Amino acid sequence: MANKISINKLNFYYGEKLAIENLNLKIPANEIMSIIGPANSGITTLLRTMNRLCDLTPDVKIEGDVLLDGQSIFSEHSSVTELRRRVGIVFDVPTPLPMSIFDNVSYGPRLARKRNKKPLSEIVEKALTEAALWDEVKDRLKIPAMSLSGGQQQRLCLARVLALEPEVVLLDRPCSGLDPISTAKIEESLVELKKKFTIIISPHNTQQAARISDRVAFMLMGKLIEEGANIEVFSTPKDQRTNDYIRGRFG
Amino acid sequence: MKKKFWKKFRDRLSGRIFFILALSTISALVVITVFIFVSGMPLIAEVGLFSFIFGMNWSPSQGQFGILPMIVGTVSVTLGAALIGIPVGICCSIFMAEFAPAKMQVIFRPAIQLLAGIPSVVYGFWGMIFIVPAISSNLGGLGMSILAGSIILGIMILPTIISISEVSIIALPRHYKEGALALGMTHWQTILRVQLPAAKSGIVAGVILGIGRAVGETMVVIMVLGNAVAMPESILDSVRTLTTNIGLEMGYASGAHQQALFATGIVLFVIIMILNITAQYITRKKVKK
Numbered sequence: 308m309a310n311k312i313s314i315n316k317l318n319f320y321y322g323e324k325l326a327i328e329n330l331n332l333k334i335p336a337n338e339i340m341s342i343i344g345p346a347n348s349g350i351t352t353l354l355r356t357m358n359r360l361c362d363l364t365p366d367v368k369i370e371g372d373v374l375l376d377g378q379s380i381f382s383e384h385s386s387v388t389e390l391r392r393r394v395g396i397v398f399d400v401p402t403p404l405p406m407s408i409f410d411n412v413s414y415g416p417r418l419a420r421k422r423n424k425k426p427l428s429e430i431v432e433k434a435l436t437e438a439a440l441w442d443e444v445k446d447r448l449k450i451p452a453m454s455l456s457g458g459q460q461q462r463l464c465l466a467r468v469l470a471l472e473p474e475v476v477l478l479d480r481p482c483s484g485l486d487p488i489s490t491a492k493i494e495e496s497l498v499e500l501k502k503k504f505t506i507i508i509s510p511h512n513t514q515q516a517a518r519i520s521d522r523v524a525f526m527l528m529g530k531l532i533e534e535g536a537n538i539e540v541f542s543t544p545k546d547q548r549t550n551d552y553i554r555g556r557f558g
Numbered sequence: 559m560k561k562k563f564w565k566k567f568r569d570r571l572s573g574r575i576f577f578i579l580a581l582s583t584i585s586a587l588v589v590i591t592v593f594i595f596v597s598g599m600p601l602i603a604e605v606g607l608f609s610f611i612f613g614m615n616w617s618p619s620q621g622q623f624g625i626l627p628m629i630v631g632t633v634s635v636t637l638g639a640a641l642i643g644i645p646v647g648i649c650c651s652i653f654m655a656e657f658a659p660a661k662m663q664v665i666f667r668p669a670i671q672l673l674a675g676i677p678s679v680v681y682g683f684w685g686m687i688f689i690v691p692a693i694s695s696n697l698g699g700l701g702m703s704i705l706a707g708s709i710i711l712g713i714m715i716l717p718t719i720i721s722i723s724e725v726s727i728i729a730l731p732r733h734y735k736e737g738a739l740a741l742g743m744t745h746w747q748t749i750l751r752v753q754l755p756a757a758k759s760g761i762v763a764g765v766i767l768g769i770g771r772a773v774g775e776t777m778v779v780i781m782v783l784g785n786a787v788a789m790p791e792s793i794l795d796s797v798r799t800l801t802t803n804i805g806l807e808m809g810y811a812s813g814a815h816q817q818a819l820f821a822t823g824i825v826l827f828v829i830i831m832i833l834n835i836t837a838q839y840i841t842r843k844k845v846k847k
Contacts, residue, residue, distance in 0.1 A: 363739070395740065396740045398736070398737070400733065402731075402734070404737055404738060405756045406755075414741065415743070418742070418751075419742060464737070467737075
């Protein structure tokens with residue numbers, strides 16, 4: 308299967324501090340890739356690099372390259388806004404914009420002026436359905452997004468990303484503050500969604516990684532320790548540190 | 559034991575002292591308010607509120623106390639200042655909060671603070687020497703005009719608008735911006751559609767406080783407005799504002815005339831109160847949300 312994203316020899320510095328060291332990773336299309344590891348391993352940094360949100364942080368230095376469909380995301384010719392439409396992100400805390408549910412979802416597509424002229428209401432319904440939120444909010448699309456519960460807000464953020472019809476969806480600990488039912492709903496929809504998108508997730512625990520991912524990568528202190536198919540990594544890890552981590556000995 | 563007692567005593571004493579000092583601030587407000595109202599109310603009662611506020615003639619020696627021309631003066635100069643100060647101020651705050659590189663902020667921020675620190679008489683002097691002759695020679699008339707006052711007041715209210723708007727943009731949760739950018743919005747779209755609407759209440763509060771400052775400003779308007787008590791017909795006409803009226807005539811007024819000046823003060827006081835309460839209401843609503 309073709310690689311959607313290839314990360315080549317990536318070094319990432321915050322000022323002098325090395326956050327990601329010599330990282331090589333190939334992410335196949337239409338699979339769920341889980342990146343696991345303890346806090347401060349550089350996972351969030353890696354995700355934020357993939358759609359260049361890291362540009363917002365002052366004083367960062369990036370060496371190496373990240374290729375999306377074989378094109379460097381850092382090249383002068385590629386547009387950052389275009390990249391972010393193709394590579395959407397859901398953050399670890401729900402981040403609805405201060406507007407109504409409908410506007411939160413329809414916002415991106417409206418600004419992107421999608422080539423297919425589907426009516427916005429259709430796009431919104433589809434995205435909310437995909438994010439397993441439609442049934443809960445279909446009668447009150449005009450209320451402020453902030454009045455939803457945390458779990459609903461997070462699914463709204465997922466819907467907002469899906470409405471842009473991206474190619475890659477990044478999820479940075481998307482279920483960290485959520486109840487088990489919302490978590491299950493998000494996991495279900497992710498498994499369904501990988502048919503259309505490539506999904507890269509930093510799961511909030513190893514069980515979640517084991518449940519939903521096709522491939523698993525383990526990072527520690529900014530280094531990629533091990534990467535492989537879900538079953539291989541969880542049943543026969545090659546590295547002792549991976550073994551320790553997934554058996555819960557640390558992190 | 560003894561040590562503990564002293565500690566407690568000191569604690570309680572310092573609390574009391576701070577309370578008394580805080581009280582003195584509020585009592586100053588109360589005393590001034592009561593004083594103005596007591597001194598001005600008799601005249602309003604005598605002349606009638608309606609004919610005081612809507613009267614066209616102000617000639618204290620003939621016992622005519624109508625302040626409508628001055629209300630119009632205050633409103634027109636304030637509007638002019640707002641037209642100049644609000645767009646420039648908001649744009650400047652957006653630039654400072656979103657675009658200015660750190661090095662430039664280091665220069666800009668103190669410079670804007672300095673603008674707030676220039677004494678108003680210096681602004682007025684600069685207006686007399688520079689703005690007034692420029693208007694007179696380019697647009698005709700005396701130059702002492704609503705336009706001149708608006709330009710200078712517009713500059714004077716900039717620091718208030720800029721600093722409050724900037725703070726309210728910077729104080730927005732980081733995820734508004736990141737969420738919007740992550741959706742593929744451009745920086746400009748993010749500012750216009752997400753950050754400005756979210757910071758709206760802070761910006762509006764800054765604007766209102768700035769306008770309050772323009773309404774209350776005295777020295778500058780005395781120096782550049784020409785102070786004619788008449789209905790203006792264009793922005794090149796001379797006007798007198800409520801503050802100017804008090805400032806110019808208080809020195810020699812007595813009797814009913816003096817009361818009329820205090821009554822002018824009441825009107826001014828009420829206008830400023832309304833503006834400040836509005837600003838506070840708007841900012842508080844934001845906190846509640």
